[in-house]
Amino acid sequence: MSGIVPVVLCGGSGTRLWPRSRADRPKPFIPLLGDRTLYQATLDRCKDRTLFDAPIVVVGEKHLEFALPQSNDVAPDARFIVEPMGRNTAPAIALAAHALSPDAIMLVCPSDHFIADLAAFRSAVTVAADLAREDYLVSFGIEPTAPETGYGYLRRGDALPGGHSIHSFVEKPDFETACKFLAAGDYAWNGGIFAFRAGFFLAELERHRPALAAATAAAFQKANRASGHIRPDEPTFAGIKGESVDYAVMENTDRAAMVDVAMGWSDIGNWDALMSKRSSDENGNVVCGPGETIGSTGVMIDSDGPHVTVIGATDLVVIVDGDDVLVTARDAVQRVGEASRCRKQ
């Protein structure tokens, strides 16, 4: 039986965690929860070499400087596919599939998610891998715990061993619809975690997106391997019209499956989500770095140096990073990406 190969995707700019997350030092590579970065925690989850093979990390050229040293301790056997630029997840996963034997089971993992329950994660991985070996394209269906409007939802279809087929995909519903989904009980969040057999994934990509598949294959074949890393041919890769694996493959294949899992998952998609994963004091305040709260509740301070004093505030997030100070209401954190300094970078 082939092993399970973690394919760690390091794309995504994490602009909603600006100013701590920046284009030149994005979300996966900064320590947001404890001493380990989310990228390191992703590798940590897959470090058991009785269950997982050596991981493949797909990372942008600009961020290799973070990905390399941050994997040294836990995954010194990691291989790196270094993208000259981002082209979304379908090409990234295809590159990894080309680097593997057709029967390898890929576990596609975003590098910037938080998972609290490792046992539940491992259990779901095992079930998903079994379905993937039967040539299902398996998405992890994350148990929804709130009517989130920022996620895609998967609707459960027919039962399969350990999971279900996917009845349908729903992109970012409005709040009312999301509430109905939770009440209905047969919807899950699409967490962007997948299990594929490498050869079958490439076959389905070829079937549904032949141009993308051909261009990615060509970029891989012409890759520069001189450094020990796989660097896809830049002109060829640049010509690819990027697309997500959901749009390119999952929504088109008739072999889509889902495995339900409740594992304390969060995409740490904004400062409020991050705050909820940190320890707070009796007034619901979280202070990371030098700072203090006075007469405040539900306040998070996170400073990389300057001392922050917050007085008489409620449900507020204050981030200091280098030459930027962000102060945002917790119910407005979705708008962080609008900040001019964030958009310039």
Place this chain on the structure above:
Amino acid sequence: MSGIVPVVLCGGSGTRLWPRSRADRPKPFIPLLGDRTLYQATLDRCKDRTLFDAPIVVVGEKHLEFALPQSNDVAPDARFIVEPMGRNTAPAIALAAHALSPDAIMLVCPSDHFIADLAAFRSAVTVAADLAREDYLVSFGIEPTAPETGYGYLRRGDALPGGHSIHSFVEKPDFETACKFLAAGDYAWNGGIFAFRAGFFLAELERHRPALAAATAAAFQKANRASGHIRPDEPTFAGIKGESVDYAVMENTDRAAMVDVAMGWSDIGNWDALMSKRSSDENGNVVCGPGETIGSTGVMIDSDGPHVTVIGATDLVVIVDGDDVLVTARDAVQRVGEASRCRKQ
């Protein structure tokens, strides 16, 4: 007729405007409104040498470095009394009185107040000076525009030429009492601006606080004048039990008078008061220095360098000064002095 001598008092730490105002660079000497500091604006108001004589500035040794250069342009004729330490206003005013002829009219001016209406100020000065020449100890009665609980109030007594005797002094009333004062109409704020004939002030001080008067006189007599400034003898001055001019003299003399004035006065006593004197945009936001607001109302940003982004906030003040960031609700600005970093200094 003797001229009117501005006596500019530079005590007061301005801790409620921390972190911009600090013990080593306090409120009078920082530009809070426009390019001029409040100290400079105080000298500006008294620069007309047809009405005012050269001012006397009473300043702490630590702050002479600010007071000297900041008076060069508008009051190059200023004289300086340099206190080795603060001993409140009664000794400070007494030192100035000793430096003047007995018939000089002193106009005692705090150096950290804002006055919008210069004509009203000058008019009140003239009236107060006339009363002072008749040996009244004259306090400016500032027209109260809100039931402030942080100020002392003066209650009007019998009519005098251009003013009234002072019926009574009320220190910092509670909110309900302050509302009654406003409704009653015969109360004014004690703004800490006074007009005295120098000789009469010293006589009344001698009468009501003989020990303080004697010690201050001795400190002045033994002053070091080597530098061109008057430096009261340190051991003698240090031994003085400091007291405010209100407690030591005004509340005890039977020659207390008040002159009512509405002159757009503010003591700029906290960040909210300062904000109300600055220009705001259509959403009531004030941005001084690099910063922006998104979806916010009633927010003031004041940064000395770092770029501040405020999102989705209401009635909030964000101050960045050096290595300190203050974020305070506008209705909690009175608590700024509690900040540990402020208290340490």
